[in-house]
Amino acid sequence: MSTTNTSDTPTTVDTVDLTTPPPVEHTGRGVPIDLIDIGKQFQLKRRKTVDAVSDMTLSVQPGEFVALIGPSGCGKSTVLRMIASLEQPTTGTVTVDGSAPADMASSHRLGVAFQDNALLPWSTVRSNLNLPYKLAGRKVDTERVDSLIELVGLKGFENARPKQLSGGMRQRVSIARSIMLEPDVLLLDEPFGALDAVTRRRLNMELQRIWMADPVTTVLVTHDVDEALLLADRVVVMSPRPGRVRMIRDVPFERPRTSDVTRTPEFHELVDELTTELDNLSRGSAADD
Amino acid sequence: MTTIEQASIPLASDTAPAVAATSTSSRSGVRTALRVARKVLMGIVGVVWPVVFIYIVWALWIELQQLPPAVAPHPNDVIDYIRENPGSYVADALDTLRIVVGGVLLGALAGVALASLSWFSSFARAAISAPTLITQCLPVATLVPVIARVFGYNERTVVIVAALITFFPVLVFTSAGMRSTPAGTTDMFKVFGASRRRRFMLLAVPSSVPRLLVSLQLSVVVAVVGSMLAQWIMGANGLGYRLAVAQASFRTAEAWGASVVAILVGVLLYGVASSLARYARRRFD
Numbered sequence: 001m002s003t004t005n006t007s008d009t010p011t012t013v014d015t016v017d018l019t020t021p022p023p024v025e026h027t028g029r030g031v032p033i034d035l036i037d038i039g040k041q042f043q044l045k046r047r048k049t050v051d052a053v054s055d056m057t058l059s060v061q062p063g064e065f066v067a068l069i070g071p072s073g074c075g076k077s078t079v080l081r082m083i084a085s086l087e088q089p090t091t092g093t094v095t096v097d098g099s100a101p102a103d104m105a106s107s108h109r110l111g112v113a114f115q116d117n118a119l120l121p122w123s124t125v126r127s128n129l130n131l132p133y134k135l136a137g138r139k140v141d142t143e144r145v146d147s148l149i150e151l152v153g154l155k156g157f158e159n160a161r162p163k164q165l166s167g168g169m170r171q172r173v174s175i176a177r178s179i180m181l182e183p184d185v186l187l188l189d190e191p192f193g194a195l196d197a198v199t200r201r202r203l204n205m206e207l208q209r210i211w212m213a214d215p216v217t218t219v220l221v222t223h224d225v226d227e228a229l230l231l232a233d234r235v236v237v238m239s240p241r242p243g244r245v246r247m248i249r250d251v252p253f254e255r256p257r258t259s260d261v262t263r264t265p266e267f268h269e270l271v272d273e274l275t276t277e278l279d280n281l282s283r284g285s286a287a288d289d
Numbered sequence: 290m291t292t293i294e295q296a297s298i299p300l301a302s303d304t305a306p307a308v309a310a311t312s313t314s315s316r317s318g319v320r321t322a323l324r325v326a327r328k329v330l331m332g333i334v335g336v337v338w339p340v341v342f343i344y345i346v347w348a349l350w351i352e353l354q355q356l357p358p359a360v361a362p363h364p365n366d367v368i369d370y371i372r373e374n375p376g377s378y379v380a381d382a383l384d385t386l387r388i389v390v391g392g393v394l395l396g397a398l399a400g401v402a403l404a405s406l407s408w409f410s411s412f413a414r415a416a417i418s419a420p421t422l423i424t425q426c427l428p429v430a431t432l433v434p435v436i437a438r439v440f441g442y443n444e445r446t447v448v449i450v451a452a453l454i455t456f457f458p459v460l461v462f463t464s465a466g467m468r469s470t471p472a473g474t475t476d477m478f479k480v481f482g483a484s485r486r487r488r489f490m491l492l493a494v495p496s497s498v499p500r501l502l503v504s505l506q507l508s509v510v511v512a513v514v515g516s517m518l519a520q521w522i523m524g525a526n527g528l529g530y531r532l533a534v535a536q537a538s539f540r541t542a543e544a545w546g547a548s549v550v551a552i553l554v555g556v557l558l559y560g561v562a563s564s565l566a567r568y569a570r571r572r573f574d
Contacts (some may be wrong), residue, residue, distance in 0.1 A: 081476075084476075084480045085479065085480065086476055086479060086480065105479060105480050105481070105482045106482045107482060108481060108482040109482075110480050110481070110482070111480075112476075112477060112480040112481070114473045114476065114477065115473075116471075116472035116473035117473070118471070118472065118473030118474045118476070118477040119471075119474075120471065120474065120491075120492075120495070121471055121573065121574055122495050122572060122573045122574075131481075131491070132481055134487070134491065135478060135481045135482065135483040135487055135491070136481070136482060137484075137487075163574075187480070
């Protein structure tokens, strides 16, 4: 737990050592996540269930960024929702920092961003960003809100309402809101899934920058291999129905991973390997149907 | 001329082409004026057209059927009667307005309170829904004598009738509104560890506002009719009572005049409620 108390010293991009090889010990903040033999069944009709996730074991270390990828319907979002306390596993246990996810949620230690930006349409950008403080019953830290508005590039849009913003800007607000209270775990469920390819690429770069400013334990669910390799320390490939861990790849590239990194043969090799695996898995699941 | 043309070029992309000769500011001024004129015209047509339509159909009906004034008056007779006795109708109209607004507010309060209770407890929801539905299945004509027995043959009973008419749509729409939160927000509140009370105040209540106002839009009109019916049945006072008495004495111009005033009151209240609802849609969605 020695890694958690870096939070009281402000971490900036400068303090991240870019010269050392990718660390196995994560320098970031946050708490571990442990999924032990978890399974999740959904009831379809009476006496008919579907296994969304089955026998899945995975540990995320403090300060580690893990991406879950897999064909659609492989239960990756379900896994994330279990870590977020929104679903209960049917079998097995999910713990965050050794305790139940629901306890983490009620002590306001989780941050989350969804594909639907989940912004309050009747509130301005600023009051949407104040919301985590209000929900936690804390006094709004205006300086922190201001600095995050600056960090995600929304200065000048504080008083705009969500419908006046573009999809990309809404997701920036959503990302800023997710890290507002400096959560111990950050959960991202396809945060850029609804955006066009260009905006998505730009926001991936920005998310990398934002995350490097405060590298906290993060689980990202995505179906985009490039996004996973750009952002994560480890990429976990899940097989569909029931969702299981099919393959885990460490991502060895140093941060920041610029477009120079993404053009290297090593990067392409990993993209190809993961894409081929995803194609095979999708074909397998299509044959099931 | 060239400078004006140049000035308008950067803005030409989002406006209609081939208007380069006018400056952008006066062009947008003209466009705004046209938009406003169009809106005003639509408003006038919206108000005038139904009145003209009703007048023509009514007049044709009386004239073609050769109905005697004791059965149904000619629209001109009704207009004349109102013009000759405007004061009496103003007092009645204000009375009706006061009663209906009071009843609708009381009913809305009750509806919102019950919807809130239902939000917090599924037991409360089950306990509330059946009895409230029953109150709506009974015709006003049956309910009025019962309510009058409790609250007296006076204005209070009329207010209660208007409230009874209002609270049910308010309850149903507000309940639905409280549950139709924007996509993902309920999950977001849970993950951020919001208490139920905060989820109610900061999410359910604002989500319900647009539908609550739509329910008021529906209720006010029915509440006007319902309170007139209550006055008619109780035979105490008010627009409904006046209609009953005048009709019974074959003073049909006066009776139909009361109906016209009631329609005006209903339309006015509907107009106010729908502007509120329009504003809420802009503000909350």
